[in-house]
Amino acid sequence: MLQVEGLSKTYNKSSRARVRAVNNVSFSVEKGQIVSLIGESGSGKSTIGNMVLQLTKPSSGRILFGNQDITRQRSRSSLKEYYRKVQGVFQDPFSTFNPIFRVDRVFAILHREFFPNEAAEAWQQRVEAALLSVGLTPAAVCGAYCHQLSGGQLQRILIARALLLEAELLVADEIISMLDASTRIDVLNLLGEMRERGLSMMFVTHDLSLGYYISDRVIILYKGVMVESGNTQTVFSDPQHPYSRSLLEAVPRLDVRWDELPPRPASRHEAAMFNPDCDKGSPRMEQIGEDHWIAVRDCLPGTEL
Amino acid sequence: MQRSKRFILLALAALLLTLPLAATAEKETDFGRKDTVYVTGGMWSIPTSFNPITWSVPAGLRGLTYESLLTYDALSDQLKPWLAKSAVWQADGKTLRVTLNPGTTWSDGSPLTAEDVAFTFTYGAWSNPFAGYLETANVIDDRTCDLVFSDPAYHSINLNLYIWPIIPQKIWSQIPAEEATDFEPSLEQSIGSGPYVIEGYDQDRVVYQRDDDWWGIKGLERSFPAKRVVYIKSMANNVAMAMLSQGRELDMANNYVSGLPAFTANNPALHTYYKGAPYNLPDNIVFLMPNHTKKPFNDTAFRRALAFAINTDDIVEIAYENMIVKPENSLGLLPHPGWAAYNNDDIAKNLGYSFNQDEASRLLDAAGYRDTDGDGLREYPDGSALSFKVSVPYGWTDWMDALRIITDNFREVGLDARPDFPDEGRYQNEMVKGEFDMLLNNWGAYRSSSPFSLYQFLFSTYTPVGEDEWTGNFGRYDNETLRNLVQEFNRIPMDKTQESNAIVRQIQTVHMQDMPYIPLWINGMWFVANTNTWTNWPGEVGSTNQNYPSLWTDKLQIGGLWMLSEIKLK
């Protein structure tokens, strides 16, 4: 459904210094699939999310949605068409709502922008239905200001918003990182339910355990480069790239302590591995198993660093 | 670190303080208080060029450093010898024989001779007052020079005899005539013949130092008590007043000082020419100039009505706080002995005007300017709206105040007049191009040896709109007869007052009947002195110093020089 091909983003930090935030990233999201983009800060994961949402313009590469390259079409009508199908939820629920307006303004905007012909009552009914389906009581949230609601409630409102549009793809950018431990799992579970209703998702997170919990496929990013990707189970149980391995080892778990982790067998692909610290050449993904890919380098040893 | 930084900053500040010193002299100067007379008022801008034959000479240069042939006593109306012992018209009526006083020298000690005089009046074209009608200048001997005119304009020539400075030939002959006004003589090149030489100057002052070898000490038997004269650039009104009252660094001011009557009352050290109102001697006349090329000013009845509408007493009493004299009649002549012969009161009485708003209204009504739409303001006879503005330059506060009174008067007789205060540039621009409605002006109407200067200013030229008028007929009043009369006036020798008055009477008759320009009030020769250091300033009573108290440019020659030589140390 969504295909990202060779996506790159370079920021001009100053006239000479350039930052490659995203470097030649390709992946796809199929219908009803949750794909996690996992990485630490500076990995470019949010930039990819923003580019898919067309909030940031890619420097190069293509983003195909339904076989149409959406980076080529920038007219407002086509953009609007796109946003009917692709929607997003952002990290900080409290800043996603304009503090001076009531939260249900987001629905009013949808009504105005996408369904101007729909009668007010019919729309109101749809809004309430959507709120109910994300587990919110319409009466409790409509008319409230965002500081009167919890982060979990706010994120659900945004998911309800995507439902109203009958969006096909949801870009969820760190949507639970600012929620409390006791409620974040709720939102995560809601994402799971949405998947069952056929909604595809790009789940952007720095938290490996969340990615493991919810996603079908994972993409591990480091400094803007995909280092490993594939089926969630496969990648998490048998990481090959040294970076993914060290990342997995650092995750605090509730079943085993860091110093009690069983040693992993050595990586089988070490020699060919792409070193993201090398800025020469561009990485290429090579398949090493059924739906398991790692980055390999094109530049030869000795030409880098 | 904090402390060191502060130190650096302070050091920087200290360093900067010494900056202006770097460019200046090494010798310490501190004029003794009793050696110096400090004056202000005549110098309006920073001293620019010490070239005596440009228009922007620093005050004092012509008079103190460069001398004219004669001087003119503006109080008693007498030409007095200065460089020249005499300047006498020869029998042919075309030759003026100038005889120099014995012993005239330049400040470098070299003699000032008839050669210099001849050179001065033949040098250059537009920096020479006689250009165009001086035929030749014949040097008869070391002391004598004949100026031969093709067309003897007696009154103009007379004026320039006491105004125009004699310049040293040896310096100026090196300067091509077309560059004459660009020439900036250095202090070494500033060789004059006068009692003072330029000692130094800065942005806001010029210091003249007495030349103790001045030829006039013997030649004129005259000396100057002050070792130095410091001309201070005109300062803000309040500063002038404060400095005058202190008398610490200011002895005399030749500028208009608002609030002076109230101030002198509390400061016994302050001295004015008259003890009470009008405080100042009359010096020049301010005219209201309508633009004759515009409606309704081309209507004589309208202009005459305006003349009746203005309350000149209010101007004198309110705007000027009674610091000036009231005009005797409506002729617009100065109450000045040199002009007294021409003060034809009968003409003023029969044809002139006085403040009478009923008469103004009557005239306006009669001419058809009536309020037809009932808004309290008069319209043109054809019913269209009538309004106009009257301009004076912004910042001339006394004039601005006077103008407010005038426009109020106009409104009182139902005329929609607005005061307009453009900046000086626009004022002059509109004036020269004839684009104004009405304005106030006094440029050529100053105290002189003959009212010819006044009539030359007002009536000697006519320039159609589209060309620039420079002399004084800014309103483009077109009256050829009058122009010829003025020229005729100029061709009658100075002493034949009866003949000339016959012509002046004709001029005045036309003036009063037609009222092309309306005389308003007589500006004072602003003068106030502090007597703490120097005394015997000119005054109506109790002073032996009976001289015209002005140090403005070209007024030293009509009294200022004499005044300076007669003040006394307290």
Next chain:
Amino acid sequence: MSVEVENLKFYYRTRKGSVKALDDVSFSIADGEILGIAGESGCGKSTLSNGLIHVCPPMELAGGSVRLDGKNLPLDKPDEMNTYRFRNLSIIPQYALNAMNPTVKIGRYVQDLMQSRGIDYSAIEKLFADRLRFVRLPEGIQKRYPIELSGGMKQRVVMVISTLLNPSLLLCDEITSALDVSTQKVVSALVAAFRDEKIVKSVSFVTHDVPVLYQIADRILIMYAGQVAEAGPTEEIIHAAKHPYTQALVAAMPEMASTYRQKKHASIPGKPPALLDPPEGCRFKERCPYRMPCCDERPQKRLVGNGHEVYCWKEDL
């Protein structure tokens, strides 16, 4: 016991009344122990760290006492507390990345700090360098400005400075929450190493991240709405929690053991009470599946094992 906290109360004074951010909390930390303090936002765990180090308006001490190495801390007298701060108890603050003055070099900073505390810098200079080496910071860091360091390096510098005088108690306030997983591990391990090297005697490690506590804490204290819910040895709290809140909290943690499709984790319904006017009795009662009438009274501390305390009325613990 190096730290004994008894009935400690910190309130925030606001216009509408006192917010009882920390309300009657008692616990102790043994010598050489890392006590993990966990809870959701607003449970009072950060108030505890901040209050111990510096009570300043609008926060005020509303009661209770803290004994450090047997001496009562003068919490209500900020000036007297100054003698204890840094020497006896110290903090690695939540904002460690911004804790250094950006315009002062690190060496200079420590020098100024020591001077202001009346400590001879030269005496401590070598120790400082040793400690910097101990946390694997490169040489010459003293001559650099904080801005020239990476986030992880700044964090370590602050850790070194905070522990330079070998305090008895080190308060770590959410020091891992802003960090990436890999740095998180390094930093937590360093805290443990400080304890192991006897640089600090005992540690209070405050975080909302329960899995991190499982990795390094000896004991864990679970807080809820300004009060202690449960405290006990790490293993017991994580795998054999007694308090319903602790159980629910641990159960809500996604972990690397199961996925959504395999096992759906459950959340805790409802939200914590407002601390401006907290309910009588057990503060968890509104959300508790086992609610009983007696929950309207405040539960007493119950010992359910070796050093395992629970504040709950439920009988079959």
Next chain:
Amino acid sequence: MKKYISRKIFMYLLTFFVAISINWLIPRMMPGDPILNLISKLSRQATNNARLYAELNQKFGMDKPLFSQYLLYLKNLTQGDLGQSIIFYPKTVAAIVSKALPYSLTLTIPAILLSFLVGNYLGALAARKKMLDNTVLPFWYVLTATPYLWLSMLLAWLLGSKLNLFPISGAYSFSRLPSATLSFVLDYLHHWVLPFASIFFVQLGGWAIGMRNLIIYELDADYSKYLRALGAPDKLVRRYAYRNARLPQITGLAVQLGVVVVGAITTEVVFGYPGIGLILAQAILGQDYFVVQGAFLMVVLCVLGANFFIDIAYIFIDPRVRHSMIGD
């Protein structure tokens, strides 16, 4: 760093270029003919005005098409030729302006720098105690809200003419000509006090308020909290806060340079202080194109220069700025 500085230089050059272009453009877009103005002053003496008009018009390049006037203007500028004054004819603008500049500089630079130092110090001092702050703050506000000229007049009236403590006109006594002697310097300073004070005090209020606000922010910053947490005495906390609060104030200094020009102009007029401001005021009323332009140019040049200096100095003062440039 080189990159940064060259970028800055480029920006400043561009700014300067824009400034001089505006300077050239404005008078030419306005109605009025400056040459006429000049001649009308001259008409009281000379006779052949029409010829003179043509001559001067040519001399000032007014008869050429606009674009070549502009080129001529730029060409003359590069040679330091700012034209010739009209009201001070035949003085060149460069001569007039360069004579006046030192007076303005010695008045404004110490006034800015000293008010900066003292204002910062007093602002920081007041911010430490609520009581002191509340009593002193209104005073700062009134100071900074006082028009320069109003304060100048009050000072001149009270200290000058009433108490007779200081002279109120000129840069040094009228009884002197400048010389490099102590007595002259003292005399100069004596005259300098009042104009200096009127700029100094108005500026002082602004700095004190700025410093107070910044200090309050800095005292709330994380690094201040950390210092307190480590038991550092208030003295050190405040010292650090002051140290950091000073940095934005220095940027403010650059902005104030442009503002202080106002003070300088009106103060110079009140005290007849022979600086650029006085020249400018005179040239305006006399509609002297060239002097107005020259004075404007000088003011712009000084402000740009000072800004540039502060920009560069900032690199050395603030490690944050320096660090952000290492990437370049």
Next chain:
Amino acid sequence: MRLKDNDILHYALRNRKLRIGLAIIAFFMLVMLAGPLFARWEARERAGLYPSAPPNSTNWMGTTKMKEDIFSQFIFGTQSTFLIGFLAGCIGTTIGLSIGFFAGYVGGWFDELLMMLTNILLVIPSIALLIILAAYLPYRGVQIQSVIIGCTAWPWVARAVRSQTLSLKQRGFVSLARISGVSPLRIIFEDIAPNMLSYVVMVFILQFGGAILYAVALDFIGLGPTRGISLGLMMQEAFQNNALQVGYWWWFIPSGLSITLIVSGLFFLNTGLDEVFNPKLRDQ
């Protein structure tokens, strides 16, 4: 700014600086609005019996040298001074806001260009620019004066607004509006602008005060309105007529004092608002 939030209102009501500022401004507003009811003469009418008369029962604040009623001048002068401040403040704030918004929101070369312009104008001393503009204008009224002051005062507003816009642009609600298909103009005016309202109000107040001071300086060096009256002109006329030297304090004091009071009142208001909106600065 959440007006709903009674915190704001609460602090606003008990903030002393805000109250002082409001009181001063309210007083002058009263002078300006109710004053004309009591002003028996026009500003330039020669109304008094005596020139330069001290305050008396007819001329409550005395008269000028021209017998003008100073009370009337004060009323109408306050009016035009407020008008200048208000208009110039509006113009400066509006230009600054628009440029700041668009530069910040649109970004790219558009931003670079606008900011280059802004930075250039920022370092060119605006008073000098004002002076040459004013000097060459053929006619100067209160409105024109406001326009030229407003037109030179905006750069720092633009710069500040731009950086605020940049930071607001990063906020989630802008992204949300964008993926809701809202047009950029709507985003700027509906989402970004209201969030800067408090900031804009403060900027406006500062511009207001600054414009008054600039206008006074212009009035003083002879570039004031060519007709009408303003507090600056009153001060200048008093100065030119030696009011202080001669002892006509009633002519000299009201104008200067009022200007100082109005501007400091505005500054008080500004700081008061700052403290109200900014919890960090609040009095404990």
